[in-house]
Amino acid sequence: MFLLSDVTFKNIINIEKLRIPRNKITCIVGESGSGKTTLLKLLNHLISCDSGEIWCQGKNLKEIDPVLLRREVVMLSQAPLIFPGTLKDNLLIGLDFSEKKPVEDKELFELLKSVKLDKDLSANVSEFSGGEKQRLALCRIMLMEPEVFLLDEPSSALDDETEELIIEKMVSFTKKKNKTLVIVTHSKRIAQTHGELTVTMDKGKIIQVEEAVK
Amino acid sequence: MNGIIEIGVAQLLAAYVFLVILLAITRRQGIGREKEILLSSLRMTIQLIIMGYVLVYIFHVNHFLLSIGILVFMEYFAIRNIYSRIKIKINQRLRRVITLSMLFGTTLTIIYFLLIVIGLKPWYETRYFIPIAGMIIGNSMTGISLGAERLIDGIKSRKEMVEGALMLGATPERATKTIVNDAFTAAIIPTINSMVGMGIVFLPGMMTGQILSGVSPLTAIEYQIAIMLGILGSVSLTVFAMVQLGYKTFFNERSQLEHGEL
Numbered sequence: 032m033f034l035l036s037d038v039t040f041k042n043i044i045n046i047e048k049l050r051i052p053r054n055k056i057t058c059i060v061g062e063s064g065s066g067k068t069t070l071l072k073l074l075n076h077l078i079s080c081d082s083g084e085i086w087c088q089g090k091n092l093k094e095i096d097p098v099l100l101r102r103e104v105v106m107l108s109q110a111p112l113i114f115p116g117t118l119k120d121n122l123l124i125g126l127d128f129s130e131k132k133p134v135e136d137k138e139l140f141e142l143l144k145s146v147k148l149d150k151d152l153s154a155n156v157s158e159f160s161g162g163e164k165q166r167l168a169l170c171r172i173m174l175m176e177p178e179v180f181l182l183d184e185p186s187s188a189l190d191d192e193t194e195e196l197i198i199e200k201m202v203s204f205t206k207k208k209n210k211t212l213v214i215v216t217h218s219k220r221i222a223q224t225h226g227e228l229t230v231t232m233d234k235g236k237i238i239q240v241e242e243a244v245k
Numbered sequence: 246m247n248g249i250i251e252i253g254v255a256q257l258l259a260a261y262v263f264l265v266i267l268l269a270i271t272r273r274q275g276i277g278r279e280k281e282i283l284l285s286s287l288r289m290t291i292q293l294i295i296m297g298y299v300l301v302y303i304f305h306v307n308h309f310l311l312s313i314g315i316l317v318f319m320e321y322f323a324i325r326n327i328y329s330r331i332k333i334k335i336n337q338r339l340r341r342v343i344t345l346s347m348l349f350g351t352t353l354t355i356i357y358f359l360l361i362v363i364g365l366k367p368w369y370e371t372r373y374f375i376p377i378a379g380m381i382i383g384n385s386m387t388g389i390s391l392g393a394e395r396l397i398d399g400i401k402s403r404k405e406m407v408e409g410a411l412m413l414g415a416t417p418e419r420a421t422k423t424i425v426n427d428a429f430t431a432a433i434i435p436t437i438n439s440m441v442g443m444g445i446v447f448l449p450g451m452m453t454g455q456i457l458s459g460v461s462p463l464t465a466i467e468y469q470i471a472i473m474l475g476i477l478g479s480v481s482l483t484v485f486a487m488v489q490l491g492y493k494t495f496f497n498e499r500s501q502l503e504h505g506e507l
Contacts, residue, residue, distance in 0.1 A: 075412055079499055097500040102414030112409035115423075128415035175413065 032179060032211045033074055038083035043069045044235045046083070051213060051228070053088075056202055058226030059215045066235040067215040068109065071181045074213070075106035102129040106181040111161070111168035111188070118143075118167065119152040125171040134174060142170045146200055147193070161188035169197060173204055179211040186218070194218075198225060249458050261286075300375070309369035316355070316378050320348060323386040330390040333397050336506040338494035343393055343487055350483030351378075351385050358475045380451065380472055381479045384436065388480035389487050392432030396488055399424035400495050401507050408502055417500050421492040428491075432484040436477050443473065 032053040038046045044066045051057050051074075059067050072078045073085060076097045085092040087100065105125070114124050122142075123133045136152060143150065146166045150159075156167065165188045172180060180201065186194035198214075202225050205212040216222060222229045231239040264286050271278055303311050324344050328335065335343070355378050359365045365373050400407060403424060410420035443449055444466075448456075451472060455465040495506050 076499065077408060077412060077501060079501065098414060098416050101412060105414065106412040108405070108409055108412060110405070112406060114406065124410075125413045128410055128413045128419055172413070177414075 032088060034086040035073075036084050036086075038073065038080045038085060040066075040069055040073060040078065040080050040235075042235070044073065044080070046070070046235070046237055049230065049237055049240070051211070051230075053211050054209055055211060055227045056205065056225050057211075057213045057228045057230060058222035059213065059230045059232060060217070060219065060222050061232035063217075064234075065232040067232055068183050069235075070232070071106055071183050071213065071215055074179075075104055075181055076100050077106065102131075102175070103177045104179040104181060105172050105175055105177040107168055107172055107183060107185060109183045109187060111164040113156050113159075113164055113167075116156070117152065118150055118154045118156055121156050121167055122152075122171055122174060125175045129175055129177075131175065138174075139170075142173060146170060146197060162190065162193055165189060166193075166197060169201065173201075176208060177210070179213065180205065182212070182214045184215055184217065186216070186221070194221075303371050303375065307369075307371050309367070312369040312371050312374040312378075315371075315375055316352075319379060319382050320351065323347060323382050327386055327390045327393070331394045331397070333394065333401075334507075335393065335397065336494055338506070339393065339397070339491055342490045342494060343389060346483050346486035346490065347382075347385060347389060350486055351382050351479050354381055354385075354475055354479035354482060357478075358471070362471050362475065376451070377472065377475070381475055384476040385479045385483040388432040388436065388484050391435070392428045392484040392487055393491065395428035395431045396424065396491050397507075399427055400492070404502065404507065411500065411502065417492065417496040421495075425488045425492050428488050429484055432488075433477075433480055436480050440473055440477070443469075449473075 033049070033051040035046050035049040037048075038044060059070065061067055069078070073080055074087075076092055076095075079093070087095065087104065092100065114121055116124075119136070119139065122139055126133050139152060146169060148163060148166045148170070150163070156164070159167065165185065169182075169185060182201070185201070186197060189197060198221055201212060201214075204210075214221065214225075226241075227243050229239075229241045229243070230237055231241070264282070267282060268279055270276075271282065303315070324347055327343055327347070328340065358377060358381070359368060359374065363373060363377075368374075400421060407420045407424075411417070449469050452462075452465045452469040455468060456462055495503055497503050
């Protein structure tokens with residue numbers, strides 16, 4: 032899906048070579064400050080690398096329309112983003128941003144149920160807990176059905192049980208729809224259980240790439 | 246009664262009693278702003294005296310180059326004033342946008358107003374050209390200062406939201422839509438509010454001046470209505486151009502937020 036070659040960004044990232052496979056679950060682990068989030072931002076093209084090249088499905092990122100790229104390579108930030116409005120507004124805003132058609136309420140209900148977010152569509156989102164906001168943000172990007180999901184610490188605001196549920200949900204969703212999932216995580220357990228490829232970063236460098244034996 | 250009662254020097258001096266009252270209050274209360282108040286009053290007096298003589302000369306000469314020269318002079322100072330009024334950092338590209346929007350919006354309105362609304366002949370008649378251009382430029386200056394400050398502040402304080410929207414594939418335009426609309430509204434609200442109170446809460450300066458100089462109140466209100474609409478138009482045009490071009494200055498050609506510009 033992605034190929035990085037001699038990529039540097041300030042003194043945060045220095046990656047000689049990295050391949051992120053298509054239709055697979057890739058986990059990126061490493062200490063905080065090791066450049067994991069910056070790597071995701073590079074893939075989402077929210078920032079451009081200072082030197083080196085990044086390819087997405089054989090195309091150089093520099094030659095792809097950045098907005099269209101982000102509609103297919105969607106990133107979820109660590110702090111869940113909440114926009115003014117109701118739960119429904121917040122769920123549909125991703126589709127609105129990417130100029131896709133909104134979906135029926137029925138589909139929204141089902142999605143909310145699947146992540147155990149039992150709320151009314153007209154609920155006031157600003158009163159949600161951190162975990163609830165995070166689940167809402169996940170539902171928002173699932174509705175967009177992009178080719179690639181880039182998740183930055185998606186479970187940091189969740190308790191263990193909900194974390195497992197959410198990751199499970201994301202993984203099965205990705206597999207069912209034949210998508211690609213890249214998860215930045217602190218949790219070794221998530222990487223071990225779900226990662227088909229685990230990339231370990233340290234001080235901006237890739238120090239280990241491990242393929243899961245299945 | 247026609248014409249205006251001339252105020253003599255002695256009578257004018259009598260008006261300074263109001264200043265003395267203010268000075269007495271500040272001294273008694275220990276507010277300690279006497280120097281500032283005196284200086285402001287002095288500046289007001291000197292500036293207006295000079296302006297009076299300059300206008301007498303300009304109206305007398307009544308040359309088109311004078312009208313244009315003064316227009317350029319007013320635009321220059323208005324734009325400088327905008328930069329100094331905005332207390333937060335303005336990036337270079339936004340400075341250019343502010344300048345262009347001011348020049349474009351105000352000039353267009355002034356031309357339309359003088360030629361179509363008033364039907365001024367000759368078009369440069371200084372007695373009309375200068376005060377009308379002054380009112381339009383002055384109000385647009387206030388509007389654009391408010392709008393630009395809101396725009397910069399909005400993008401700065403809602404940086405995460407803007408980036409979050411970009412991450413989900415929003416165009417920079419869509420990602421900043423709320424901020425842009427807020428900035429536009431903030432800039433035109435004072436003009437709209439001033440229309441609401443007009444004629445009830447206060448009589449606008451231009452109308453008062455015309456009435457005092459013997460013009461029929463009905464003619465005076467015609468001018469006042471027209472100039473208010475002209476001001477509204479100019480403020481809307483300048484601010485709209487500024488916000489529509491302005492948000493782009495925070496992004497690069499790869500639709501990325503330029504953190505350096507904030």
